[in-house]
């Protein structure tokens with residue numbers, strides 16, 4: 001597979017090998033890219049609605065798919081009926097690369113295989129035909145003994161999956177030793193990354209020796225972005241020539257104990273990055289000072305405390321020994337118990353229970369909006385609202401995320417997650433604003449929030465950042481660029497509005513800029529004012 005090569009792999013001070021730049025990079029530069037990872041398999045839930053070669057996803061839920069024009073239809077491979085493709089071209093490329101080796105076996109399976117088993121089979125097949133690219137996978141850290149020592153349900157299910165993969169290989173006449181299937185499974189578990197859409201919705205998993213040589217930091221200098229099967233590591237900040245490229249394996253905006261717990265249990269290391277060195281004292285872990293009625297506000301959590309301490313997840317939430325710290329720990333535990341795993345494509349909690357959890361946490365008065373998992377809960381709540389067609393509530397949640405939370409959680413304006421949120425809010429504003437006579441629109445208007453202007457302001461923001469976040473030629477970049485062009489071209493919304501007002505094209509930028517400047521403080525005031533937002537929300541619900 002071709003790649004942009006401005007990096008080299010060599011021993012890392014963090015342990016094992018790492019990836020280092022061979023030239024200095026600016027923020028937003030592509031540090032490293034791949035046309036397609038060596039192994040990429042879809043989650044079982046995505047097999048029926050996603051092209052197995054280019055990963056066009058045809059069943060996008062509300063927020064995640066917002067605005068990405070995926071009109072593709074996918075059809076089963078007529079041979080195995082276990083994978084789908086969006087075109088003859090994708091089918092034929094997949095056939096040449098991998099599918100000719102697996103179609104017959106897949107056809108004989110009653111159920112689609114879990115993607116981890118599928119990935120291990122692809123790995124073993126690649127090795128069995130002597131493909132050199134696969135042999136470098138075996139040089140990766142496997143943490144085999146660590147997995148076995150940790151034992152439990154995970155180890156049992158890893159062994160079961162390895163055995164299943166081995167039986168499929170044996171049925172094809174390839175004799176694979178049990179230990180090598182187990183090793184392949186371990187390599188996969190600690191070296192694979194999530195395959196996601198350009199808007200970060202989970203689709204499956206990928207494994208490629210080049211990606212697997214990226215080490216972790218909770219304060220990363222790069223982030224991985226997908227564009228269909230293409231993958232790029234983009235610089236979040238300037239990176240000097242010779243510096244190590246570091247991505248985050250986990251949600252690096254989570255509190256210290258949660259991050260350390262996840263890294264230790266899945267990757268078997270203690271992170272010692274600059275952020276982790278601050279421990280619970282890092283800004284993102286801070287709480288607000290309790291108010292005088294805090295005792296009363298925290299009552300519900302106090303009642304939960306004695307039940308939590310025996311839970312296996314409790315240790316990663318412990319913030320200290322004092323009564324106050326124990327209460328905050330219980331509150332954090334409670335908040336995380338409402339959060340779906342980042343791998344869940346759709347929220348399993350309904351909007352009402354997520355809303356209740358958010359309200360309880362906020363009501364304590366000590367939880368900053370930007371402290372995890374509150375931002376993640378807002379995001380899941382927005383998605384749950386969209387799934388339930390509760391657009392107004394979704395709008396308020398997304399507005400909070402974009403205006404109040406993201407600038408703190410993702411300080412870089414071009415951070416791809418922040419840009420995707422801005423785009424989702426833009427498309428929501430456009431959809432809701434398409435009926436200006438609705439009660440919700442009128443209520444917003446009375447607060448000075450004009451949705452068509454907000455759409456434009458957000459669109460400008462996304463277009464300004466997209467070259468650095470995703471690349472303007474990517475599917476996402478083309479979608480947002482196309483939306484702006486449609487507004488500006490003769491007959492477009494902006495063109496029509498300004499023509500009516502007799503404004504010439506040369507005057508557009510200044511007028512739009514002035515209007516956005518005028519709008520933004522009102523948007524912020526609306527987002528910040530819980531009472532107004534809640535009243536409108538309740539009234540219209």
Ligand SMILES: C[S@@+](CC[C@H](N)C(=O)[O-])C[C@H]1O[C@@H](n2cnc3c(N)ncnc32)[C@H](O)[C@@H]1O
Nearest residue numbers: 014016017140141191212213214215216267269
């Ligand atoms: C995906 S691999 C990264 C490449 C790995 N260093 C190698 O040589 O193959 C993940 C493993 O690298 C190690 N690792 C990654 N980031 C680390 C860090 N910040 N500190 C210590 N070890 C790290 C851990 O052993 C982890 O399980």
